[in-house]
Amino acid sequence: MGANLDLSLTASRDPQAGLRAARRETMLELIQVGSGVALVAFMWTHVMLVSSVLLGASTMDRIAHLMEVTWGAYLVPPAVTVLFLAHAVLAARKIPFRLDERLAGIERTAAFRHHDSLTWWIQVVTGMTIFALGLTHIWVVVTTYPILAAKSAVRVHGPYLWFYIPLLIGVELHASVGLYRAMIKWGWVPREAMRRAEILMTAFFLALGSVTLAALWKLGGPG
Numbered sequence: 001m002g003a004n005l006d007l008s009l010t011a012s013r014d015p016q017a018g019l020r021a022a023r024r025e026t027m028l029e030l031i032q033v034g035s036g037v038a039l040v041a042f043m044w045t046h047v048m049l050v051s052s053v054l055l056g057a058s059t060m061d062r063i064a065h066l067m068e069v070t071w072g073a074y075l076v077p078p079a080v081t082v083l084f085l086a087h088a089v090l091a092a093r094k095i096p097f098r099l100d101e102r103l104a105g106i107e108r109t110a111a112f113r114h115h116d117s118l119t120w121w122i123q124v125v126t127g128m129t130i131f132a133l134g135l136t137h138i139w140v141v142v143t144t145y146p147i148l149a150a151k152s153a154v155r156v157h158g159p160y161l162w163f164y165i166p167l168l169i170g171v172e173l174h175a176s177v178g179l180y181r182a183m184i185k186w187g188w189v190p191r192e193a194m195r196r197a198e199i200l201m202t203a204f205f206l207a208l209g210s211v212t213l214a215a216l217w218k219l220g221g222p223g
């Protein structure tokens with residue numbers, strides 16, 4: 001909203017400056033959407049890889065070992081962290097700064113019962129949640145290498161469970177809703193089809209993540 005107002009003010013004063021500002025805004029938007037789609041691809045791959053524990057601790061250990069010898073375990077975390085930070089900084093430029101502006105936005109969304117505005121607020125809340133939890137999680141994992149199912153299981157069986165539950169819910173909602181918004185923004189996919197896909201994707205990855213957490217929790221228990 002603020003960015004659009006700035007653009008029209010700039011354009012009314014100097015059409016060339018307005019054009020440059022519009023190009024810059026389009027570029028920032030493309031980087032934001034591109035980094036978001038790349039993070040969704042990473043996240044879904046990540047949930048699939050961790051869910052290998054469902055086939056047994058040794059399967060997860062073999063995959064983790066493969067990631068280590070191919071350097072994936074060392075190169076992916078910094079790359080994901082940079083992508084994560086860039087995406088968050090660019091997305092945050094659209095969040096109203098003042099609390100009264102935020103409350104007014106939420107009130108209007110509730111009054112109009114507008115689905116796509118609601119999805120935007122879901123992205124703001126889940127984005128802020130996973131920003132803090134996601135960076136902490138990466139730090140905890142990379143400072144306790146090597147990745148081993150038994151080590152993960154001890155973490156999940158302990159107080160970290162209460163960390164992973166909001167992280168899982170936040171990240172799966174954020175990924176599916178974000179993909180929905182990216183696809184309908186430029187009309188790439190019909191809205192109704194994408195809405196159904198959004199619900200199915202959220203349900204599938206939440207279910208897979210939940211059974212994975214349950215398996216790790218069980219593995220970390222006594223005996």
Ligand code: HEM
Nearest residue numbers: 047050076077080134141147152155167168171209212213
């Ligand atoms: C980039 C480097 C990352 C690595 C190496 C990594 C590795 C792992 C490992 C080994 C686990 C098993 C639990 C544990 O050991 O504590 C796990 C679980 C989990 N991770 Fe990550 N992770 C990374 C990034 C992320 C990010 C960026 C997010 C979300 C923002 C995330 C969300 C989760 C969730 C929700 C779980 C719980 C398991 C599930 O339900 O699938 N991870 N991760």
